[in-house]
Amino acid sequence: MILLQANQVARHFGADTLFKHIHLEIQDRSRIALVGRNGAGKSTLLKIIAGIDEPDEGSISKIKQLTIGYLDQHTGFQSEKPIWEEMLTAYDGLRAMEARLRELEYQIGQPEQIADNDNYQRLLTEYDQLQHDFNEQNGYGYEAEMKAVLNGFQFDESFYLRPVNSLSGGQKTRLALAKLLLESPDLLILDEPTNHLDIETLAWLENYLQNYRGSLLIVSHDRYFLDKIVTEVYDLSRQKMTHYKGNYTRYLELKEEQLAQDWKAFEKQQTEINKLEDFVARNLVRASTTKRAQSRRKQLEKIDRLDKPVGDEKSARFLFGIERESGNVVLHLEAGAIGYDQTILSEPVNLDIRKREAIALVGPNGVGKSTLLKSIIKEIPFIKGDAQLGTNVSIGYYDQEQANLRSNKTVLQELWDEHPTTPERDIRSVLGSFLFSGEDVEKTVPLLSGGEKARLALAKLSMNKENFLVLDEPTNHLDIDSKEVLEHALIEFNGTILFVSHDRYFINRIATKIVELSATGSKLYLGDYDYYLEKKLEEAELAALQAAESNNLSKTAELATSRNQFQQSKDEQRAIRSLTRKIEQLESQLLTIESQIETIQVDMSNPDYFEDHQKLLTLQRQLNELEQEQETLLEEWETLSLELENKQT
Known part of the structure; x- marks a missing residue:
């Protein structure tokens, strides 16, 4: 069932158009990502869909009584109430039902009500219906649900009596999201919900949203998060919207395929146009061929010319x-x-960092990850011990708060003053590579957006040519495309990297090792983020086994059996994860082949090829090869799926 539709929506700012002809459709239990560059208009469109702003053109249509919850990325949650009392307001309807149930119970127990049979039956009927509705809406478990959600967002019982207004900005944003989840609207619209969340909380939120009963519309720069949650993607680019089925990774594949098909169609049409134009130019002035040339010119006029395909901005x-x-x-x-x-x-x-390693520092908020980086660069002293640098090590530091960008200088001056002997042309060239060109370089630092400041800080870092990069949340404020460029630059970097990030996709791409920081110190994991998760799962299983052993469940034979079962379980879980990854890869390959087969079949039905037997033979051969590959992959998929099913049962 369609819950909401955006039809031909547009937003203008004076003579400029942010976007136009926007169509978006949200169905029951949709899981939608809205992606696009910073400045493309994603947040503006979300506000229009949420009913906060009106569109300049077009309309938003929705079903009656649709409840919408909207989280602004810059939300400011203000309340004088304690956290527990404020969260209870999410259940005002349920609590009113609960009060009415208590009232009905009292009335039903009064002798005068029992004596009046008609009124007594009316009270019983109302009580039965209300109790059914109360139970259906989790009336007997809403406090437990509230505790679970608050705990998921790192608010334990010690926070319950604290006033909301006493919290930090990041805590207020987390609390606003927690309240939205508790209100459970039919459509949940989230603008950058992963801001201010540590990795543990992100994992909890992903699991919660995967089981959310309503529909989701999400803007996020966290690609790992999008891959876990969404099943369709709307891409807002160059004022237009394009719809893709699948998660974020699948969207990237489909977008690349679509661009290739668009180029193919464009080049084919250009070849046809060039032939017609050449024929007209050569034959229009000759009396014997004038009519034919005029006919071809009419053909040219009727052609609906395709725009030249463009990739990303x-x-x-x-x-x-x-x-x-x-x-x-x-x-x-x-x-x-x-x-x-x-x-x-x-x-x-404990840290032992070697040349060309890329080490990710992970751990909950408040455990000291940024503090450790600042201690390494001598900004904050170690309470115990000291970091010893190796020979010729030079540190380049990226501060997530951009504390080194507090001047009123222009963008150009910010770089040039630190490198006065570098020609202005070279400084402008560096700034251009970070998307500062033309009048942008004359902007003063305080007028820059968060994303622009991040790019300027990275530009300064690149100019210094240090061999040890210490990076504190380098992907904050960057859009997805800029993150991918940064990833490529760091992968190609010939030095050493120590970084803090909550972007798990980024960690997976960059890290060769993971150091987990906790109150009890540091722990090293020799792999990327996915490897780290596997090891954490194994540790949790082993801890559970050891806890069971400590509870006097430890006869020698039982211990041996338990340990064997643990090892067997660990091996089975690893095998299941491996099979799942292989199946997902096969499914992705099958989708790609299916798309290629459809493209060839469309080409083979093109009338232009009916007389071109050689071209048809080539296409048929390609089709046969793809269908054979498809059949092979399907057989492998069936075998692996059956094996996975057997292991899971």
Whole structure:
């Protein structure tokens, strides 16, 4: 069932058009991502869909009594109430039902009501219906649900009596999202819901949204999050909207295929146009061929000319170079302690970083990840221990708060003043590679957006050519395309990287090792983020087994059996994860082949090829090869699916 439709929606700013002819359809239990560059108009469109703003053109149609919940990425949650009391307002309807049930129970128990049979039956009927509705809406479990959601967003019982207005900005944003989830609207519209969330909370939110009963419309730059949640993508680009089926990774594949098909159709039409124009030019003035030339000219006039295909808008492009190589040992820290004013956040912290390693620092908010980076660069002293740098190590630091961008200088001056001997042309060239061109370089720093400041900070970092990059949340404020450019630059970087990030997709692409930071110190994992998750799962299973052993369940034979079962379970889970990944890869390959087969079949039905036997033979051969490959992959898919089903049962 269609819940909401955007029809021919447009937004104008004076003579400029942000977007136009927008069509978007949200059905019951839709899982939709809205993607596009910063500035494309995603947040503006969300506000129009949510009914906060009116469109300049077009309309939003929706079913009656549709409830919509909207989370602004800059939400400011204000309330004088304690957190628990504020969250209870999400259940005002249920609590009113609960009060009426208590009232009815009292009335039903009164002798005068029992004596009046008609009125007594009316009260019983109302009570039965109300109790059914109350139970259907989780009336007997809403407090447990509220506790679970608050706990998922890192608000334990110690927070319940704290006034909402005493919280930090990030905590208020998390609380606003928690309340929205508790209200459970039919359509949940989320603008950057992953901001201010650590990895543990992100994983919890993903699981919650996967089981959400309503529909979801999400704007997010977290590609890992989108891949887990969404099943369709609307791409807002160059004022237009394009719809794709599948998660974010599938959207990228389909978009690339569509661009290739558009180029093919455009080049084919251009060839046809060039032939017609050439014929007209050569034959129009000759009396014997004038009529034929005029006929071809009419054909030209009737052609609905395709626009030249364009890929994405202009992308940043840059690399991080190094001025000199470091030694093999880059940094060593043993039994360190980090914190503020002698308050220890984490201890003991051990790091042994070698040349060309890329190490991701992960852990919950508040455990000291940024503090550790600032201690390494000597901005905050270690409470215990000290980080020893290796030979020729030079540190380039990226601050997530861009504290080094507090001047009133222009963008051009910000770089040029630090590199006064570099020609202006070269400075402008570097800025151009970070998408600062023309009048953009004359903007003053305070007038820059978050994304522009991030790109300027990265431009400064690239100019310094340090061999050890220490990066604190480098993907904050960057759109997805800029993140991918940054990933490429860091993968190509010939030095060493230590970074903090909540972007799990980014961590997977960059990290060669993971260091988990907690109150009890650091722990090293030799792999990417997916490997880290697997090891954490194994650790949790082993901890559960050890807990069982400590509860006197440990006869020798039982222990041996338990350990064998644990090892067997671990092996089976690893096999299941491996099979699942292989099946997902096969499904992606099958979708690609299916698309290629459809394209060839369309080409073979083209009248232009009916007389071109050689072309038809080539297409048929390609079709046969694809169908054979499809059949092979299907057989493999069936075998693996059956194997997975057997393992899961």
